[in-house]
Amino acid sequence: MPSLTVDGARTRAAALSVQSYDVDLDLTQGERTFGSTTTIRFTASGTTTWLDVKPDELISVTLNGAPVDVAGLNDGRLELAGLQSDNELVVVASMLYSHDGEGLHRSVDAADGLAYTYGMSFLDAGPRIFACFDQPDLKAPYRMKVTARPEWLVLGNGAATQVSPGRWELAETPPLSTYFVTVVAGPYHQITDEHDGIALSVVARQSLKEPLEREAEDIFTVTKQSFDAYHRMFGYRYPFGEYHQAFVPEFNAGAMENPGCVTFRDSMVFRSAVTDAERGNRARTVVHEMAHQWFGDTVTMTWWNDLWLNESFAEYMAHRVSTDATDYTDNWIDFAFIRKWWGLQADQRSSTHPVAADPVKDALASLDDFDGISYAKGAAVLKQLAAYLGDDVFLAGVRAHIVSNEFGNATFGDLLAKWTEAGAVDLDNWAGAWLRTPGLDTISASRTATGIKLSRIAPTAYPASRPHKLTVGGYDAAGQATTVDVLLDADEVDVPLDPSVAVVIPDAGDDTWAKIRLDADSLANLPSVLPKIEDGVTRAVVLNSLRDSIADAELDPRLGFEVLIGMLPHETSDIAVGTMVGWANMHLLGFYLPYEPYRGHVAEALAARLGTAPAGSSLQLAVARGYVRFTDEVDVLRSWLNGGAPDGLAMDADLRWTVLLQLARLGAVGDADIDAELERDTSSEGVVHATRCRAALPAPEAKERAWTLIMTDPDVANYELYAACEGFWHPAQLELTAPYVDRYFAEIAGTEKLRSGWVVASSAKLAFPRYAVEQRIVERASDLVADDSVAAGIRRSVGDGVDDLKRALAVRSAFGN
Numbered sequence: 001m002p003s004l005t006v007d008g009a010r011t012r013a014a015a016l017s018v019q020s021y022d023v024d025l026d027l028t029q030g031e032r033t034f035g036s037t038t039t040i041r042f043t044a045s046g047t048t049t050w051l052d053v054k055p056d057e058l059i060s061v062t063l064n065g066a067p068v069d070v071a072g073l074n075d076g077r078l079e080l081a082g083l084q085s086d087n088e089l090v091v092v093a094s095m096l097y098s099h100d101g102e103g104l105h106r107s108v109d110a111a112d113g114l115a116y117t118y119g120m121s122f123l124d125a126g127p128r129i130f131a132c133f134d135q136p137d138l139k140a141p142y143r144m145k146v147t148a149r150p151e152w153l154v155l156g157n158g159a160a161t162q163v164s165p166g167r168w169e170l171a172e173t174p175p176l177s178t179y180f181v182t183v184v185a186g187p188y189h190q191i192t193d194e195h196d197g198i199a200l201s202v203v204a205r206q207s208l209k210e211p212l213e214r215e216a217e218d219i220f221t222v223t224k225q226s227f228d229a230y231h232r233m234f235g236y237r238y239p240f241g242e243y244h245q246a247f248v249p250e251f252n253a254g255a256m257e258n259p260g261c262v263t264f265r266d267s268m269v270f271r272s273a274v275t276d277a278e279r280g281n282r283a284r285t286v287v288h289e290m291a292h293q294w295f296g297d298t299v300t301m302t303w304w305n306d307l308w309l310n311e312s313f314a315e316y317m318a319h320r321v322s323t324d325a326t327d328y329t330d331n332w333i334d335f336a337f338i339r340k341w342w343g344l345q346a347d348q349r350s351s352t353h354p355v356a357a358d359p360v361k362d363a364l365a366s367l368d369d370f371d372g373i374s375y376a377k378g379a380a381v382l383k384q385l386a387a388y389l390g391d392d393v394f395l396a397g398v399r400a401h402i403v404s405n406e407f408g409n410a411t412f413g414d415l416l417a418k419w420t421e422a423g424a425v426d427l428d429n430w431a432g433a434w435l436r437t438p439g440l441d442t443i444s445a446s447r448t449a450t451g452i453k454l455s456r457i458a459p460t461a462y463p464a465s466r467p468h469k470l471t472v473g474g475y476d477a478a479g480q481a482t483t484v485d486v487l488l489d490a491d492e493v494d495v496p497l498d499p500s501v502a503v504v505i506p507d508a509g510d511d512t513w514a515k516i517r518l519d520a521d522s523l524a525n526l527p528s529v530l531p532k533i534e535d536g537v538t539r540a541v542v543l544n545s546l547r548d549s550i551a552d553a554e555l556d557p558r559l560g561f562e563v564l565i566g567m568l569p570h571e572t573s574d575i576a577v578g579t580m581v582g583w584a585n586m587h588l589l590g591f592y593l594p595y596e597p598y599r600g601h602v603a604e605a606l607a608a609r610l611g612t613a614p615a616g617s618s619l620q621l622a623v624a625r626g627y628v629r630f631t632d633e634v635d636v637l638r639s640w641l642n643g644g645a646p647d648g649l650a651m652d653a654d655l656r657w658t659v660l661l662q663l664a665r666l667g668a669v670g671d672a673d674i675d676a677e678l679e680r681d682t683s684s685e686g687v688v689h690a691t692r693c694r695a696a697l698p699a700p701e702a703k704e705r706a707w708t709l710i711m712t713d714p715d716v717a718n719y720e721l722y723a724a725c726e727g728f729w730h731p732a733q734l735e736l737t738a739p740y741v742d743r744y745f746a747e748i749a750g751t752e753k754l755r756s757g758w759v760v761a762s763s764a765k766l767a768f769p770r771y772a773v774e775q776r777i778v779e780r781a782s783d784l785v786a787d788d789s790v791a792a793g794i795r796r797s798v799g800d801g802v803d804d805l806k807r808a809l810a811v812r813s814a815f816g817n
């Protein structure tokens with residue numbers, strides 16, 4: 001299917017102006033398809049254009065009363081000729097429900113057989129729901145009507161009213177882009193509230209009724225606090241009427257910012273115990289999506305190259321506002337450990353790109369850039385910008401941008417102009433270095449006779465002069481800090497800090513975006529000093545520096561392992577524990593270092609920490625999950641399932657599955673045990689867990705079954721597909737899975753024909769044979785990346801996998817592991 005190019009979009013936007021969409025959906029036509037009738041009123045300056053529509057069957061198209069031949073539909077496009085200055089286009093179609101999370105997704109709950117639907121129009125999936133001119137800068141008001149089963153609830157961008165049993169009419173919306181038009185329909189359970197004149201609700205499947213009732217208050221509280229904060233900050237009232245938050249099944253992303261009706265993945269309605277980090281993540285997601293109501297929805301980028309600005313802005317605001325205005329105050333720790341690490345890796349890959357790309361890619365290819373750079377680097381750079389401009393200038397520019405582009409579209413250049421009007425100077429140079437140039441500087445500290453010298457080195461591939469506002473921390477043997485604020489705007493800057501301190505940490509407050517390197521004395525003192533450093537953000541800066549130095553093959557991974565083992569007995573942050581366990585799992589064990597005996601040491605350290613973690617605490621849960629992942633003590637795991645878990649640890653459905661997954665990996669359970677667990681937990685979540693467990697079994701037939709699902713099943717739902725990929729590879733099963741390494745490269749390209757959109761790249765990434773650390777695989781993967789007949793999303797996933805493999809080979813070769 002051809003994807004819209006920027007030139008095509010510009011031509012159409014110049015020729016058309018859309019007055020309104022009337023969309024009428026009939027969701028009562030069975031399980032496979034739904035009816036979709038769209039009336040578009042628009043003006044045209046020329047006589048031809050094209051319509052976007054991706055139906056199962058295009059039934060009729062009428063332009064200004066005259067029929068258009070539906071046989072002209074070609075690959076989602078229908079050419080229109082004979083346009084007048086004012087036009088009315090009526091399109092009647094039958095559309096397919098989707099199972100890949102895009103278009104109008106339909107999902108049947110395994111727990112009770114109830115069916116649920118929701119619309120996901122992002123990025124180019126709108127035409128799978130209604131006929132439209134699908135590009136972000138052809139905005140128009142929508143009036144939507146929906147026919148559904150009488151017992152269903154219907155929500156959308158405008159306030160929904162049931163006018164007769166099963167018939168709903170939604171209030172006319174302000175002008176919307178096609179990519180955030182949605183409808184949520186099904187027998188959802190709804191809880192309503194109100195704040196400051198805004199009607200609020202949360203909805204989820206009936207089988208999540210109990211957890212939704214439990215969690216609603218927390219979600220509403222964060223929602224209300226965030227509305228107040230944004231109203232104060234932007235001085236512009238939320239313009240979309242009601243505000244519904246729908247927690248929907250099998251959602252690919254974390255959430256989607258549809259105006260008035262945000263959709264979230266429903267794992268955020270916690271049915272089992274979660275860590276504080278997971279609660280904080282949900283709060284941040286709520287705040288993030290709300291930021292988009294202004295930045296993204298009220299003002300929308302003109303073309304997809306500026307999508308970064310939506311995401312960087314929402315990511316920055318999510319951390320800032322949830323820290324300042326809600327009870328969730330550990331967000332910058334989470335940002336440092338998790339989000340930033342994601343972006344730092346992305347910015348060093350061969351696929352790196354500027355935060356602000358030129359408008360050259362087509363719509364679908366723009367999705368590839370929707371990564372750790374667009375989110376985390378962009379947010380870190382906006383944080384630098386707010387510090388560079390001063391917060392008053394930063395916010396004044398943002399306010400002016402919203403007001404002057406209300407319900408319209410804008411580019412990054414328009415926003416720069418607003419910041420300049422607000423008083424920013426020399427912003428073009430700043431933006432050129434930080435936003436238009438990829439890559440990141442390396443910042444290191446060295447000791448002189450009288451102080452500390454801070455050095456900045458730009459990457460040779462992407463030279464630029466980036467000014468960094470940061471703090472440098474000096475720590476004594478007891479972990480006590482002395483910090484100095486520094487503007488690093490030259491290649492070397494002297495810092496007035498006692499050179500005899502035990503540890504020197506550049507960017508101790510995690511304010512900038514750079515590779516941080518510690519000097520040899522600091523590294524030597526680190527194992528004893530790091531556990532005494534109070535500030536969680538600073539500990540994250542150090543861990544990121546270690547992770548990055550090891551990934552660059554500059555530092556022996558055994559030193560990183562030693563620091564990790566030294567930290568675990570003292571670490572009190574569940575975010576930090578979760579990050580260290582994840583790093584050990586994804587990078588250290590079976591990748592940079594052999595799986596054994598290091599696995600055993602991690603398991604021992606976690607078992608010991610489990611003995612000291614407070615019963616019932618979030619920390620206890622994070623440690624327990626880590627222990628389960630690494631232990632080979634089958635008897636202990638079995639006893640946990642049979643009432644012998646540590647005090648305070650709730651053996652709820654999700655933790656039981658986590659234990660069963662490890663037992664499956666160890667070959668201590670089989671299909672019958674997995675079936676028995678599925679009888680205890682008959683939910684859709686249970687089905688996904690069971691799929692992961694089955695793929696993890698160390699038996700040839702189990703691997704073949706999972707592989708067949710991954711590579712050949714066109715109907716598997718997205719979450720089950722991901723679970724099969726996640727369960728498949730494991731460093732303790734290398735021999736068993738060896739035949740599938742080559743099969744991956746032979747078969748993965750074919751999955752593009754089975755599935756579409758987001759799922760294709762995600763499953764290619766998750767199914768990549770990560771633990772096959774061999775030069776031969778680098779070559780095999782590089783050939784696939786160079787083959788332009790393979791889908792771009794698959795090549796991107798494989799390319800990122802190769803980058804990781806090359807690093808692992810370099811680390812192994814440098815340190816002889």
Ligand SMILES: [Zn+2]
Pocket residue numbers: 257288289292310311314
């Ligand atoms: Zn977002």
